Amino acid sequence: LHLAGRGGFTEGTYPASSGVVPWTVPELFPETEGDGGGLRTALSPASPLARDFDDIVRHDAGAHGALRVLRRYGLLFVRGTPGTSDAVAAFASAMSGGTAKFEGGSYLPSYRRRRWSSSLPSEDWKVGDAGYRGGMLGDDEWTLTDGPMKTLYGQIWSTDPFGMAGGQSMADSAYSCDSLPVHTDMTYYPNPPGLQIFNVVSTASQGGESVFVDGFAVAERLRLSNPKAFQTLSTLRRTYRCTDWETGWSLEASGPVIECAGGTDSPVRRIRHNDLDRLPDLLLEEEVDHDLYAEVERAHAELNRLLGSDEYRLVVRMKAGDMVAVANQRCLHGRHSFKIDAYNRRTVNGCYVSQVDLDSRFRMLGYWC
Secondary structure, three states: OOOOOOOOOOOOOOOHHHOOOOOOHHHHOOOEOOOOOOEEOOOOOOOOOEEEHHHHHHOHHHHHHHHHHHHHHOEEEEEOOEOOHHHHHHHHHHOOOOOOOOEOOEOHHHHHHHHOOOOOOHHHHOEOOOOOOOOOOOOOHHHOOOOOOOEOOEOOEEOOHHHOOOOOOOOOHHHOOOOEEEEOOOOOOOOOOOEEEEEEEEOOOEEOOEEEEEHHHHHHHHHHHOHHHHHHHHHOOEEEEEEEOOOOEEEEEEEOOEEEOOOOOOOEEEEOOOOOOEOOOOOOOOOOOHHHHHHHHHHHHHHHHHHOOOOOOEEEOOOOOOEEEEEOOOEEEEEOOEEOOOOOOOEEEEEEEOHHHHHHHHHHOOOOO
């Protein structure tokens, strides 16, 4: 895979069979929306990252095309998505499980039948609708082999507290109006989810733009520009924790920020980075090595500097009906702060897909994982 000229990456960092192509924002989106805010037209017909919901969910070929975009870029924008739990579950089903979608084993056949049945009123599926009247899952829930991953947040979650069922955790900074630094999700899982899916139901009156960064691209830049920082962040294991006393969860896992497939000169396999969930670094040495602590701080600061660079930060203003799927072990996501009022509440629903499921789908398409 020839990556020369792509932000200075070297040829052969990722084998051609992997399908992975690190990217920077100017390479994918040389033009902004023209408002001076650096916003990119990531959902336009010309965008290499965008596909239509109906094409993905209704046709296997459309799902395969969407998976190829995800494998290549780690990011997929979806246009024309109904604002329903059903739509999120169906999309997750199309991206996970086996390639053969059988009735009873997959959520997708029943969704397709109901979604495109002439007997179903079309207004029940309009973009931005609060939810399909029939609910998300039926009696066959226990036989499903694909779809949303179960987590402490449930299978389908919503940033609207009134859209969450009793027992679903809301111990997360997403349930605020504050800006969020770019991060990967559920770093406190030993194997974090492979996909994070966001479906925009309604937008804020002001702000709330989404931010995305290709963590593989940043890691490769760090490998070349600051080998010592790369070495530190790819060998030092850091610990992440989530505790929710209200619902009774205590989750903890550790791993390097940059995890390579083999040695530190091999391709990057996983990014694990969330300063909001990370515990302090306690380096267990007989005597405190102040030089090592200083090196960790310098490496972390350089990583955050690159993550904050306009070269890598894709800023997108999403609207109702827009959905994005983020390869959670590769791309980082965040958001700008926002304001809401009685008529404009920023509501997003979504779910996760496991990395195991996602890798299986990639291998069935012929990619090396």
